[in-house]
Amino acid sequence: MESPLVTALALLSGEDPALMQIIGLSLRVTLSAVLIASVIALPLGAALALARFPGRNIVIVFFNALMGLPPVVAGLLVYLALSRSGPLGSLALLFTPTAMIVAQTVLIVPIILSLTRSVVEDLWAEYSEQLTSLGAGRLRAVPTLLWDGRVSLLTGILAGFGRASAEVGAVLIVGGNIAGHTRTMTTAITLETSRGNLGLAVALGIVLLGLTLILNALAWSAGQWARGRLG
Protein backbone atom coordinates (compact mmCIF):
# COMPACT_ATOMS: atom_id res chain seq x y z
CA MET A 1 0.00 0.00 0.00
CA GLU A 2 1.40 3.34 -1.07
CA SER A 3 1.83 5.87 1.71
CA PRO A 4 -1.53 7.62 2.20
CA LEU A 5 0.25 10.96 2.49
CA VAL A 6 1.76 10.46 -0.97
CA THR A 7 -1.65 9.45 -2.30
CA ALA A 8 -3.21 12.54 -0.70
CA LEU A 9 -0.71 14.85 -2.37
CA ALA A 10 -1.15 13.05 -5.68
CA LEU A 11 -4.91 13.43 -5.36
CA LEU A 12 -4.62 17.18 -4.82
CA SER A 13 -2.03 17.81 -7.51
CA GLY A 14 -3.62 15.51 -10.06
CA GLU A 15 -6.51 17.84 -10.85
CA ASP A 16 -8.91 14.97 -10.41
CA PRO A 17 -12.22 16.59 -11.45
CA ALA A 18 -14.28 14.07 -9.45
CA LEU A 19 -12.31 14.88 -6.28
CA MET A 20 -12.58 18.62 -6.86
CA GLN A 21 -16.33 18.21 -7.27
CA ILE A 22 -16.52 16.19 -4.04
CA ILE A 23 -14.51 18.81 -2.12
CA GLY A 24 -16.63 21.60 -3.59
CA LEU A 25 -19.87 19.89 -2.62
CA SER A 26 -18.62 19.15 0.91
CA LEU A 27 -17.70 22.79 1.44
CA ARG A 28 -20.93 24.13 -0.06
CA VAL A 29 -23.12 21.84 2.01
CA THR A 30 -21.29 22.39 5.29
CA LEU A 31 -20.79 26.15 4.92
CA SER A 32 -24.44 26.62 3.90
CA ALA A 33 -25.56 24.61 6.93
CA VAL A 34 -23.30 26.63 9.24
CA LEU A 35 -24.59 29.91 7.81
CA ILE A 36 -28.26 28.96 8.05
CA ALA A 37 -27.80 27.48 11.51
CA SER A 38 -26.03 30.67 12.66
CA VAL A 39 -28.80 32.90 11.33
CA ILE A 40 -31.32 30.78 13.26
CA ALA A 41 -29.36 29.97 16.39
CA LEU A 42 -27.50 33.19 17.25
CA PRO A 43 -30.60 35.37 17.82
CA LEU A 44 -32.57 32.50 19.36
CA GLY A 45 -29.72 31.58 21.68
CA ALA A 46 -29.34 35.19 22.80
CA ALA A 47 -33.10 35.54 23.28
CA LEU A 48 -33.13 32.38 25.36
CA ALA A 49 -30.33 33.80 27.51
CA LEU A 50 -32.27 36.96 28.29
CA ALA A 51 -35.91 35.95 28.22
CA ARG A 52 -37.63 34.71 31.35
CA PHE A 53 -40.63 32.44 30.88
CA PRO A 54 -42.09 29.33 32.51
CA GLY A 55 -40.34 26.18 31.33
CA ARG A 56 -37.19 28.07 30.28
CA ASN A 57 -34.96 25.60 32.11
CA ILE A 58 -36.60 22.73 30.28
CA VAL A 59 -35.91 24.41 26.95
CA ILE A 60 -32.27 24.98 27.93
CA VAL A 61 -31.78 21.35 28.96
CA PHE A 62 -33.56 20.22 25.81
CA PHE A 63 -31.17 22.09 23.52
CA ASN A 64 -28.15 21.06 25.58
CA ALA A 65 -29.20 17.45 25.15
CA LEU A 66 -29.71 17.90 21.43
CA MET A 67 -26.03 18.81 21.12
CA GLY A 68 -25.54 15.07 21.49
CA LEU A 69 -28.04 14.17 18.78
CA PRO A 70 -26.50 11.28 16.81
CA PRO A 71 -26.06 12.34 13.15
CA VAL A 72 -27.70 9.13 11.98
CA VAL A 73 -30.84 10.00 13.97
CA ALA A 74 -30.92 13.55 12.56
CA GLY A 75 -30.51 12.01 9.10
CA LEU A 76 -33.27 9.51 9.68
CA LEU A 77 -35.72 12.19 10.84
CA VAL A 78 -34.98 14.38 7.82
CA TYR A 79 -35.19 11.31 5.57
CA LEU A 80 -38.64 10.40 6.89
CA ALA A 81 -39.81 14.01 6.49
CA LEU A 82 -38.48 14.42 2.94
CA SER A 83 -39.28 10.93 1.62
CA ARG A 84 -41.98 10.78 -1.04
CA SER A 85 -44.07 8.93 1.54
CA GLY A 86 -43.38 11.63 4.16
CA PRO A 87 -45.06 14.97 4.90
CA LEU A 88 -42.69 17.01 2.69
CA GLY A 89 -42.35 14.44 -0.08
CA SER A 90 -43.84 16.66 -2.75
CA LEU A 91 -40.80 18.97 -2.53
CA ALA A 92 -38.70 16.19 -4.15
CA LEU A 93 -35.70 17.11 -1.99
CA LEU A 94 -34.55 13.65 -0.86
CA PHE A 95 -31.14 12.62 -2.28
CA THR A 96 -30.23 16.24 -3.14
CA PRO A 97 -27.58 18.54 -1.65
CA THR A 98 -30.42 20.65 -0.21
CA ALA A 99 -31.55 17.69 1.89
CA MET A 100 -28.00 17.34 3.17
CA ILE A 101 -27.93 21.02 4.15
CA VAL A 102 -31.21 20.59 6.02
CA ALA A 103 -29.92 17.56 7.92
CA GLN A 104 -26.67 19.25 8.91
CA THR A 105 -28.55 22.39 9.94
CA VAL A 106 -30.74 20.30 12.26
CA LEU A 107 -27.59 18.80 13.66
CA ILE A 108 -25.73 22.02 14.46
CA VAL A 109 -28.47 24.49 15.44
CA PRO A 110 -28.50 23.06 19.02
CA ILE A 111 -24.71 23.46 19.29
CA ILE A 112 -24.57 27.09 18.17
CA LEU A 113 -27.76 27.93 20.09
CA SER A 114 -26.57 26.46 23.38
CA LEU A 115 -23.11 28.00 23.18
CA THR A 116 -24.62 31.38 22.26
CA ARG A 117 -26.98 31.21 25.22
CA SER A 118 -24.10 30.50 27.56
CA VAL A 119 -21.93 33.33 26.19
CA VAL A 120 -24.74 35.89 26.19
CA GLU A 121 -25.88 34.92 29.68
CA ASP A 122 -22.39 35.64 31.03
CA LEU A 123 -22.20 38.96 29.19
CA TRP A 124 -25.62 39.97 30.48
CA ALA A 125 -24.59 39.19 34.04
CA GLU A 126 -21.63 41.50 33.53
CA TYR A 127 -23.24 44.38 31.65
CA SER A 128 -26.93 44.29 32.54
CA GLU A 129 -26.76 47.38 34.77
CA GLN A 130 -25.00 49.52 32.18
CA LEU A 131 -27.27 48.41 29.38
CA THR A 132 -30.39 48.93 31.46
CA SER A 133 -29.23 52.40 32.50
CA LEU A 134 -28.78 53.25 28.82
CA GLY A 135 -32.43 52.42 28.39
CA ALA A 136 -31.93 49.18 26.50
CA GLY A 137 -34.56 46.55 27.23
CA ARG A 138 -33.63 42.92 27.44
CA LEU A 139 -34.48 42.03 23.88
CA ARG A 140 -33.10 45.27 22.48
CA ALA A 141 -29.79 44.37 24.08
CA VAL A 142 -29.52 41.20 21.98
CA PRO A 143 -27.61 42.67 18.99
CA THR A 144 -25.21 44.55 21.28
CA LEU A 145 -24.47 41.46 23.34
CA LEU A 146 -23.99 39.30 20.23
CA TRP A 147 -21.52 41.84 18.87
CA ASP A 148 -19.64 42.02 22.17
CA GLY A 149 -19.42 38.27 22.35
CA ARG A 150 -18.41 37.79 18.71
CA VAL A 151 -15.03 36.21 19.40
CA SER A 152 -16.48 33.61 21.77
CA LEU A 153 -19.42 33.06 19.44
CA LEU A 154 -17.02 32.35 16.60
CA THR A 155 -15.79 29.38 18.62
CA GLY A 156 -19.36 28.10 18.85
CA ILE A 157 -19.80 28.49 15.10
CA LEU A 158 -16.52 26.65 14.51
CA ALA A 159 -17.75 23.84 16.75
CA GLY A 160 -20.81 23.62 14.55
CA PHE A 161 -18.66 23.62 11.44
CA GLY A 162 -16.49 20.85 12.85
CA ARG A 163 -19.47 18.68 13.62
CA ALA A 164 -21.02 19.22 10.21
CA SER A 165 -17.87 18.65 8.19
CA ALA A 166 -16.96 15.51 10.14
CA GLU A 167 -20.28 13.70 10.17
CA VAL A 168 -21.19 10.97 7.72
CA GLY A 169 -24.34 9.40 9.14
CA ALA A 170 -26.79 12.15 8.21
CA VAL A 171 -25.51 13.02 4.72
CA LEU A 172 -25.27 9.34 3.80
CA ILE A 173 -28.94 8.73 4.61
CA VAL A 174 -30.47 11.87 3.10
CA GLY A 175 -27.97 12.33 0.26
CA GLY A 176 -27.54 8.71 -0.79
CA ASN A 177 -23.83 9.11 -1.69
CA ILE A 178 -24.72 9.42 -5.39
CA ALA A 179 -21.60 9.73 -7.53
CA GLY A 180 -21.27 13.21 -9.02
CA HIS A 181 -24.32 14.48 -7.18
CA THR A 182 -24.37 13.95 -3.42
CA ARG A 183 -20.98 12.37 -2.70
CA THR A 184 -19.04 14.28 -0.03
CA MET A 185 -15.61 13.77 1.48
CA THR A 186 -16.95 11.72 4.38
CA THR A 187 -19.23 9.50 2.30
CA ALA A 188 -16.41 8.97 -0.21
CA ILE A 189 -14.17 7.86 2.66
CA THR A 190 -16.85 5.39 3.79
CA LEU A 191 -17.20 4.09 0.22
CA GLU A 192 -13.47 3.59 -0.34
CA THR A 193 -13.19 1.82 3.03
CA SER A 194 -15.94 -0.58 1.98
CA ARG A 195 -14.14 -1.22 -1.30
CA GLY A 196 -11.04 -2.15 0.66
CA ASN A 197 -9.11 0.84 -0.74
CA LEU A 198 -7.84 1.77 2.71
CA GLY A 199 -4.91 3.83 1.39
CA LEU A 200 -7.18 6.00 -0.73
CA ALA A 201 -9.64 6.30 2.20
CA VAL A 202 -6.89 7.59 4.50
CA ALA A 203 -5.65 9.94 1.78
CA LEU A 204 -9.14 11.43 1.48
CA GLY A 205 -9.18 11.76 5.27
CA ILE A 206 -5.91 13.70 5.14
CA VAL A 207 -7.34 16.04 2.51
CA LEU A 208 -10.44 16.62 4.67
CA LEU A 209 -8.33 17.32 7.75
CA GLY A 210 -6.21 19.75 5.74
CA LEU A 211 -9.29 21.65 4.59
CA THR A 212 -10.63 21.80 8.15
CA LEU A 213 -7.28 23.09 9.34
CA ILE A 214 -7.21 25.85 6.72
CA LEU A 215 -10.76 26.99 7.50
CA ASN A 216 -10.05 27.04 11.23
CA ALA A 217 -6.87 29.01 10.67
CA LEU A 218 -8.82 31.56 8.62
CA ALA A 219 -11.51 31.83 11.29
CA TRP A 220 -8.94 32.19 14.04
CA SER A 221 -7.14 34.93 12.15
CA ALA A 222 -10.43 36.71 11.63
CA GLY A 223 -11.09 36.44 15.36
CA GLN A 224 -7.65 37.85 16.22
CA TRP A 225 -8.14 40.64 13.72
CA ALA A 226 -11.55 41.50 15.16
CA ARG A 227 -10.12 41.47 18.67
CA GLY A 228 -7.17 43.69 17.80
CA ARG A 229 -8.92 46.07 15.47
CA LEU A 230 -12.27 46.48 17.12
CA GLY A 231 -12.28 44.71 20.48
Add this chain to the structure above:
Amino acid sequence: MRAIRTATLLALAAGLVPLAAQPAAAEFITVASTTSTENSGLFGHILPLFAAETGIEVRVLAQGTGQALETGRRGDADVVFVHARAQEEAFVAEGWGVARLDVMYNDFVLVGPAEDPAGIAAAETAPTAMAAVAAAEAPFASRGDDSGTHVAEMALWSAAGIQPQGRWYLSTGSGMGATLNVAAQVPAYTLADRATWLSFANRGPLQILFEGDPVLFNPYGVILVNPERHPHVKAAEGQVFIDWLVSEAGQQAIAGFTIEGEQLFFPAAR
Protein backbone atom coordinates in the same frame (compact mmCIF):
# COMPACT_ATOMS: atom_id res chain seq x y z
CA MET B 1 -23.26 49.48 9.94
CA ARG B 2 -25.35 46.71 11.48
CA ALA B 3 -27.74 46.88 8.55
CA ILE B 4 -24.83 46.46 6.14
CA ARG B 5 -23.58 43.42 8.05
CA THR B 6 -27.01 41.85 8.06
CA ALA B 7 -27.38 42.54 4.36
CA THR B 8 -23.98 40.98 3.67
CA LEU B 9 -24.89 37.89 5.65
CA LEU B 10 -28.19 37.50 3.86
CA ALA B 11 -26.54 37.98 0.49
CA LEU B 12 -23.98 35.33 1.39
CA ALA B 13 -26.72 32.96 2.48
CA ALA B 14 -28.68 33.61 -0.69
CA GLY B 15 -25.56 32.99 -2.74
CA LEU B 16 -24.49 29.78 -1.05
CA VAL B 17 -27.77 27.96 -0.88
CA PRO B 18 -28.72 27.95 -4.58
CA LEU B 19 -25.14 26.95 -5.37
CA ALA B 20 -25.53 23.92 -3.17
CA ALA B 21 -28.95 23.18 -4.54
CA GLN B 22 -27.38 22.71 -8.01
CA PRO B 23 -29.65 22.97 -11.00
CA ALA B 24 -30.99 19.51 -11.80
CA ALA B 25 -29.70 18.00 -15.03
CA ALA B 26 -32.18 18.06 -17.87
CA GLU B 27 -33.30 14.49 -17.26
CA PHE B 28 -32.37 12.04 -14.56
CA ILE B 29 -33.76 8.98 -12.86
CA THR B 30 -32.95 7.52 -9.46
CA VAL B 31 -32.08 3.82 -9.32
CA ALA B 32 -31.96 2.01 -5.99
CA SER B 33 -29.45 -0.79 -6.39
CA THR B 34 -27.01 -2.87 -4.42
CA THR B 35 -23.48 -2.35 -3.20
CA SER B 36 -22.26 -5.17 -5.48
CA THR B 37 -23.25 -3.38 -8.68
CA GLU B 38 -22.07 0.11 -7.65
CA ASN B 39 -18.93 -0.72 -5.65
CA SER B 40 -17.62 -3.18 -8.23
CA GLY B 41 -17.64 -0.39 -10.81
CA LEU B 42 -20.32 -1.91 -13.10
CA PHE B 43 -22.40 1.27 -13.12
CA GLY B 44 -19.30 3.38 -13.71
CA HIS B 45 -18.79 1.27 -16.85
CA ILE B 46 -22.31 1.04 -18.29
CA LEU B 47 -23.98 4.32 -17.28
CA PRO B 48 -21.83 6.60 -19.47
CA LEU B 49 -22.76 4.35 -22.42
CA PHE B 50 -26.44 4.65 -21.53
CA ALA B 51 -26.21 8.42 -21.05
CA ALA B 52 -24.46 8.82 -24.41
CA GLU B 53 -27.27 6.95 -26.15
CA THR B 54 -30.27 8.47 -24.40
CA GLY B 55 -29.16 11.65 -22.65
CA ILE B 56 -30.64 10.38 -19.38
CA GLU B 57 -28.52 10.68 -16.24
CA VAL B 58 -28.86 7.77 -13.80
CA ARG B 59 -28.34 8.51 -10.11
CA VAL B 60 -27.48 5.31 -8.29
CA LEU B 61 -28.13 4.60 -4.62
CA ALA B 62 -25.91 1.73 -3.50
CA GLN B 63 -27.95 0.00 -0.80
CA GLY B 64 -28.56 -3.56 0.26
CA THR B 65 -31.41 -5.34 -1.55
CA GLY B 66 -33.77 -5.02 1.43
CA GLN B 67 -33.10 -1.30 1.78
CA ALA B 68 -33.31 -0.73 -1.99
CA LEU B 69 -36.75 -2.36 -2.15
CA GLU B 70 -37.86 -0.23 0.82
CA THR B 71 -36.63 2.88 -1.01
CA GLY B 72 -38.77 1.84 -3.98
CA ARG B 73 -41.75 1.11 -1.76
CA ARG B 74 -41.54 4.63 -0.31
CA GLY B 75 -41.40 6.08 -3.80
CA ASP B 76 -37.90 7.48 -3.38
CA ALA B 77 -36.53 5.72 -6.47
CA ASP B 78 -37.87 5.21 -9.99
CA VAL B 79 -36.25 1.84 -10.64
CA VAL B 80 -34.90 -0.91 -8.37
CA PHE B 81 -32.09 -3.17 -9.59
CA VAL B 82 -31.37 -5.87 -7.03
CA HIS B 83 -30.65 -9.54 -6.40
CA ALA B 84 -33.07 -11.46 -4.21
CA ARG B 85 -35.66 -13.04 -6.47
CA ALA B 86 -38.25 -14.01 -3.83
CA GLN B 87 -38.33 -10.46 -2.40
CA GLU B 88 -38.45 -8.98 -5.90
CA GLU B 89 -41.43 -11.12 -6.84
CA ALA B 90 -43.17 -10.17 -3.58
CA PHE B 91 -42.46 -6.50 -4.36
CA VAL B 92 -44.23 -6.87 -7.72
CA ALA B 93 -47.05 -9.04 -6.33
CA GLU B 94 -47.81 -6.41 -3.66
CA GLY B 95 -48.19 -3.84 -6.42
CA TRP B 96 -45.09 -1.74 -5.63
CA GLY B 97 -43.39 -2.73 -8.87
CA VAL B 98 -44.68 -3.08 -12.41
CA ALA B 99 -42.80 -6.20 -13.51
CA ARG B 100 -39.52 -7.97 -12.85
CA LEU B 101 -37.10 -8.60 -15.71
CA ASP B 102 -33.97 -10.76 -15.66
CA VAL B 103 -30.90 -8.67 -16.44
CA MET B 104 -27.76 -10.59 -15.55
CA TYR B 105 -26.25 -13.02 -13.09
CA ASN B 106 -23.04 -13.83 -11.36
CA ASP B 107 -22.41 -16.16 -8.44
CA PHE B 108 -21.61 -16.21 -4.77
CA VAL B 109 -18.33 -17.59 -3.48
CA LEU B 110 -17.34 -18.77 -0.02
CA VAL B 111 -14.15 -17.03 1.04
CA GLY B 112 -12.10 -17.64 4.14
CA PRO B 113 -8.58 -17.79 5.57
CA ALA B 114 -6.19 -19.63 3.24
CA GLU B 115 -5.42 -22.36 5.83
CA ASP B 116 -9.15 -23.29 5.79
CA PRO B 117 -9.56 -24.48 9.42
CA ALA B 118 -13.02 -25.94 8.73
CA GLY B 119 -11.86 -27.73 5.59
CA ILE B 120 -14.63 -26.42 3.35
CA ALA B 121 -12.56 -26.62 0.17
CA ALA B 122 -13.21 -30.38 0.12
CA ALA B 123 -16.99 -30.02 0.54
CA GLU B 124 -19.30 -31.48 -2.10
CA THR B 125 -22.01 -28.82 -1.92
CA ALA B 126 -22.36 -25.30 -0.56
CA PRO B 127 -24.66 -26.39 2.33
CA THR B 128 -22.16 -29.05 3.46
CA ALA B 129 -19.42 -26.40 3.32
CA MET B 130 -21.54 -24.20 5.60
CA ALA B 131 -22.20 -27.17 7.89
CA ALA B 132 -18.43 -27.76 8.14
CA VAL B 133 -17.93 -24.14 9.26
CA ALA B 134 -20.64 -24.52 11.91
CA ALA B 135 -19.29 -27.88 13.09
CA ALA B 136 -15.78 -26.45 13.50
CA GLU B 137 -17.27 -23.30 15.08
CA ALA B 138 -14.87 -21.41 12.84
CA PRO B 139 -15.58 -17.65 12.74
CA PHE B 140 -18.12 -16.70 10.05
CA ALA B 141 -18.93 -13.08 9.20
CA SER B 142 -22.54 -12.57 8.12
CA ARG B 143 -23.92 -9.46 6.44
CA GLY B 144 -26.92 -9.55 8.78
CA ASP B 145 -28.53 -6.68 6.86
CA ASP B 146 -31.35 -8.26 4.83
CA SER B 147 -29.33 -7.76 1.65
CA GLY B 148 -29.49 -10.16 -1.28
CA THR B 149 -26.27 -11.78 -0.11
CA HIS B 150 -27.61 -12.14 3.43
CA VAL B 151 -30.80 -13.73 2.12
CA ALA B 152 -28.72 -16.19 0.05
CA GLU B 153 -26.59 -17.00 3.10
CA MET B 154 -29.66 -17.71 5.23
CA ALA B 155 -30.99 -20.02 2.50
CA LEU B 156 -27.73 -21.98 2.62
CA TRP B 157 -27.90 -22.35 6.43
CA SER B 158 -31.48 -23.48 6.11
CA ALA B 159 -30.52 -26.04 3.44
CA ALA B 160 -27.83 -27.31 5.80
CA GLY B 161 -30.40 -27.61 8.61
CA ILE B 162 -28.47 -25.20 10.82
CA GLN B 163 -29.54 -22.21 12.88
CA PRO B 164 -26.28 -20.26 13.02
CA GLN B 165 -25.59 -18.85 16.47
CA GLY B 166 -22.78 -18.65 18.94
CA ARG B 167 -19.60 -16.70 19.44
CA TRP B 168 -18.23 -17.88 16.07
CA TYR B 169 -21.12 -16.29 14.14
CA LEU B 170 -20.48 -12.57 13.61
CA SER B 171 -23.40 -10.57 12.28
CA THR B 172 -21.86 -7.31 11.02
CA GLY B 173 -25.05 -5.57 9.90
CA SER B 174 -22.98 -3.87 7.20
CA GLY B 175 -22.38 -3.88 3.46
CA MET B 176 -20.33 -6.47 1.59
CA GLY B 177 -17.12 -4.46 1.68
CA ALA B 178 -17.36 -3.67 5.38
CA THR B 179 -18.06 -7.35 6.08
CA LEU B 180 -15.05 -8.41 4.00
CA ASN B 181 -12.92 -5.94 5.99
CA VAL B 182 -14.10 -7.69 9.19
CA ALA B 183 -13.54 -11.16 7.73
CA ALA B 184 -10.00 -10.25 6.65
CA GLN B 185 -9.12 -9.13 10.17
CA VAL B 186 -10.65 -11.91 12.29
CA PRO B 187 -10.01 -13.90 9.97
CA ALA B 188 -13.41 -15.39 9.25
CA TYR B 189 -15.30 -17.17 6.50
CA THR B 190 -17.94 -15.22 4.66
CA LEU B 191 -20.25 -15.46 1.67
CA ALA B 192 -19.51 -12.81 -0.96
CA ASP B 193 -20.80 -12.01 -4.41
CA ARG B 194 -18.02 -12.57 -6.91
CA ALA B 195 -18.15 -9.00 -8.28
CA THR B 196 -17.46 -7.36 -4.91
CA TRP B 197 -14.81 -9.97 -4.13
CA LEU B 198 -12.94 -9.39 -7.39
CA SER B 199 -12.97 -5.62 -6.95
CA PHE B 200 -12.10 -5.74 -3.23
CA ALA B 201 -8.59 -4.51 -2.45
CA ASN B 202 -8.07 -5.43 1.22
CA ARG B 203 -8.24 -9.24 1.12
CA GLY B 204 -5.55 -9.98 3.69
CA PRO B 205 -5.41 -13.76 4.24
CA LEU B 206 -8.73 -14.41 2.50
CA GLN B 207 -9.17 -16.42 -0.67
CA ILE B 208 -11.94 -18.27 -2.46
CA LEU B 209 -12.33 -21.70 -0.83
CA PHE B 210 -15.57 -22.95 -2.32
CA GLU B 211 -17.38 -22.08 -5.56
CA GLY B 212 -19.33 -23.55 -8.43
CA ASP B 213 -22.36 -25.15 -6.71
CA PRO B 214 -25.47 -24.24 -8.77
CA VAL B 215 -27.22 -23.06 -5.57
CA LEU B 216 -24.68 -20.19 -5.50
CA PHE B 217 -26.27 -18.75 -8.66
CA ASN B 218 -26.98 -15.03 -8.11
CA PRO B 219 -29.48 -13.50 -10.52
CA TYR B 220 -30.15 -9.75 -10.75
CA GLY B 221 -33.56 -8.36 -11.67
CA VAL B 222 -34.77 -4.88 -12.58
CA ILE B 223 -38.18 -3.46 -11.67
CA LEU B 224 -39.94 -0.19 -12.49
CA VAL B 225 -41.58 1.29 -9.39
CA ASN B 226 -45.34 1.32 -9.97
CA PRO B 227 -46.48 4.80 -11.06
CA GLU B 228 -50.01 3.89 -9.96
CA ARG B 229 -48.73 3.81 -6.38
CA HIS B 230 -46.36 6.74 -6.78
CA PRO B 231 -47.54 9.11 -9.51
CA HIS B 232 -44.30 11.14 -9.46
CA VAL B 233 -42.24 8.12 -10.63
CA LYS B 234 -40.48 8.91 -13.90
CA ALA B 235 -42.01 5.92 -15.60
CA ALA B 236 -41.12 6.84 -19.18
CA GLU B 237 -37.43 7.48 -18.50
CA GLY B 238 -37.26 4.52 -16.10
CA GLN B 239 -38.68 2.26 -18.78
CA VAL B 240 -36.09 3.57 -21.27
CA PHE B 241 -33.37 2.50 -18.83
CA ILE B 242 -34.92 -0.94 -18.28
CA ASP B 243 -35.44 -1.47 -22.01
CA TRP B 244 -31.81 -0.53 -22.62
CA LEU B 245 -30.50 -2.89 -19.90
CA VAL B 246 -32.20 -5.88 -21.52
CA SER B 247 -31.45 -4.75 -25.09
CA GLU B 248 -28.53 -6.00 -27.17
CA ALA B 249 -26.56 -2.81 -26.43
CA GLY B 250 -27.15 -3.01 -22.67
CA GLN B 251 -26.37 -6.70 -22.45
CA GLN B 252 -23.13 -6.18 -24.39
CA ALA B 253 -22.18 -3.31 -22.10
CA ILE B 254 -22.68 -5.57 -19.05
CA ALA B 255 -20.68 -8.41 -20.61
CA GLY B 256 -17.93 -5.96 -21.53
CA PHE B 257 -17.22 -5.01 -17.89
CA THR B 258 -14.12 -6.82 -16.65
CA ILE B 259 -11.62 -6.47 -13.82
CA GLU B 260 -8.14 -7.78 -14.55
CA GLY B 261 -9.53 -9.59 -17.58
CA GLU B 262 -12.23 -11.37 -15.59
CA GLN B 263 -15.88 -10.83 -16.53
CA LEU B 264 -17.97 -9.93 -13.44
CA PHE B 265 -21.57 -10.15 -14.66
CA PHE B 266 -23.16 -12.36 -17.32
CA PRO B 267 -26.09 -11.24 -19.48
CA ALA B 268 -29.32 -13.04 -18.69
CA ALA B 269 -32.07 -11.16 -20.53
CA ARG B 270 -34.19 -13.36 -22.77
